[in-house]
Amino acid sequence: MKKTNAGRLFVVLLAVLAVEAGLAMWRGQLLVGKHEGDMLHLLEIVFRMADGEWPHLDFMTPIGFMAFAPIALFVKLGAGVGSSILYAQALMGLLLLPLAWRAGLSRLTGYWPYLFGALVIVLVTALVHGEAERSVSISMHYNRWAWAAAFIAILIATLPPVDGHKNQTADGIVVGLALAFLALCKVTYFAAFVIPVAVGLLAHKQYRAFMFALATGLAIMAVVTAFAGLDFWAAYMRDLLRVSASEVRANPGAPFAAVIAAPAYLGGSIVLLFSVILLRQAKKMTEGLVLLLLTPGFFYVTFQNFGNDPQWLLLLGILLFAARPEGGITNGAGWDMRTAVGLSGAAAFAMIVPSAINLAYSPIRHLGQDATQHVPLLPRATLHADLQTGTVRALRADKRVPMEVPGSGLDVWAERAERGQADVLNGEELPRCEVMLGLSALFDSMATSLAESGHAGERIFIADLFSSIWLFGDFERLEEGAPWYYGGLPGYDTADYILVPQCSIHPKVRGLVLERIAQRGDTLVEVSRTPLYILLEKG
Structure with missing residues (x-):
């Protein structure tokens, strides 16, 4: 396929962001349909941070400060918390857009960079956590943000750069920024993917990219330490250890074995493992190796997320179509490997399409909510009356x-x-x-x-x-x-x-x-x- 036009790609992604974030903000308020408890959790952290408190140091939470800092910023500037959440999602979209643009431009061709970039933006700006749940909910927004950043780092590490867009320095900085965000947002994503990403860069002989990723991560760590102090990291680890031993919520959904082999997930697990085999048979040894290393991380992160939605299937489909070999390569059974890998990618997309559609059109669904059927979540907070929940559920x-x-x-x-x-x-x-x-x-x-x-x-x-x-x-x-x-x-x-x-x-x-x-x-x-x-x- 011909080389992607960099300027056109950036403009298209910016347009997608404008549409998704613009639709979400159109009402000037956030009307949620469920998960009020999660909202109280979010508000307590946001208001504490807006008043200058630090997670882990001043209050206990296993979730990193970057999951809430963009929202707290707008609350600090005087916006209502409902609007602040929507502004923060738009801001995160603006921050991740150049990273998604670079990742797609450097690793994909044809229409795939556009699909990948749009997917990242949809994950950041959606108004539901996933699944096929029709209610509007901002609950667990940090999981969506973390998936978006993880997709960027994984794409760059799994696939080799395309001709005409090789720049290891830029790739390394992008990967370093994405991984640092994971560490400071939802550390389980960082733990699950940092080793496969590192191996992928080294296996593709992207040594300079690896070094720049490491340097970028260390630089961000130094900046955080300068503001929060060394005790921040010890407190962060202490909170994570406490939660891992929790009798209440060590994991929020199905057991680990069920996330792999239960009827709702077994099809995706088979496609993932089968894809590893197909890539190796297609002589895509490095891509197959990295995908194999990513497999435990995909399962673990899904296990750790409420709803247990395997969002990684979206990325898997893109990776498989991008990694298809040239025609003429067959395996021992006589299968054409370009077709076989493509069919596996199509199967991955088919299994996650309900969740993907739900994420993409959730801002439109929010636009159609009936405001008369909602009341403020915080009845006495006039400024924050722009965050509302269903009347029946609230009262x-x-x-x-x-x-x-x-x-x-x-x-x-x-x-x-x-x-x-x-x-x-x-x-x-x-x-x-x-x-x-x-x-x-x-x-x-x-x-x-x-x-x-x-x-x-x-x-x-x-x-x-x-x-x-x-x-x-x-x-x-x-x-x-x-x-x-x-x-x-x-x-x-x-x-x-x-x-x-x-x-x-x-x-x-x-x-x-x-x-x-x-x-x-x-x-x-x-x-x-x-x-x-x-x-x-x-x-």
Whole structure:
């Protein structure tokens, strides 16, 4: 195929970004349809960072600061948080566009650079995490951003440069920037792909690119250290280790074996492994080797991501079509390898096309949302009223309770089902139930009740998945707290009061927190009680 026109490619990618980001921002507000808990987690981190706090040093999270820094920047500049999220996605698109342009230009020909660049932009600007989920959601945006950066580094490392666009210095800088972003956004991506990327560069004899990638990564590390200090890295590692040992959320979805061999994923796994064999038979030894090394990383990252969406199938299809050999090469079975590798690429695309379409048209779907069916996620935050969620999901507080009430006859079956013991607080069994809807109403009601009982301005530790009460009223943040509970008692030592919900968002967390407090030997003295919570102080 003839060489790609660099200027035309850049203009086309810029147009794709303008359309995708422009459609998302058109309304001037962000209307989400689910994952309100994830939004509270996001808001707590963003507001803390906008106030000058650093992840890991000032609060606990396994996610890197680059996942939130672009959003915090716009909040710091005075924008509402809903608009800030959309502006941040557009900004990330602008930052990754030149990297995607260079990667596509230097490794692909024909229409493939356009498809690759558009794919990167869609991943960055989408308004859903993937799958075939039709609701608008910004949840786990950092997974999409990380996939986009990973695709750039992997493409450059897996394929040799095309004639006319060889520039190892530029390639190395692009790879270094992409990998550094992964390390500072979602480190599991970095851990999964850094070795295959390094091997790919060296196997293609891109030694200068390897050295420039290493130098770029070290330079970014030095800049971060200059601003955050050496303790930042130790704190980052400490948070990652805590989460890896978490009893609550070491992984957010299906077990690792299921991500490889369950019915929903087995087809993609077979295509991936089969593709490695086909590339080797097609005399594409280096490409086959790198793809083989990428295989565990693809599975691991999918396992670590909520929804377990194998987004790598999008990249696999592009890699296979780009790596097709010239016609005339056959394997031992007499297959034409150009056709066989192309068919494998087509199979990869076919398996992920529902997710890809969903990502691409999610901004259009957002444009069609009915604003009258949404309310602000934070009812009292006037500036941030541009972040809204579905009225029913925000305001209708529903809970799920067991049916094994005394005399029902179901208690015998409950024992056989090993439901476990009820949580106990000061000798009292707490209700067994789980909050299903209405997080906004729940937190706002608790904040109002606490303020009316004279606890405004206090630090409240909540024995549940979130301690986000300060987002809904005049309360202090927990020092070294955790926007999302993974384990231990983060922020507990700085708390003035402990709030134990009568019905928890995550029942297992409530039980674990009470266990950890009991293990410390602390006594909790009840201060007040409402239908929603029990408020206690450390004795």
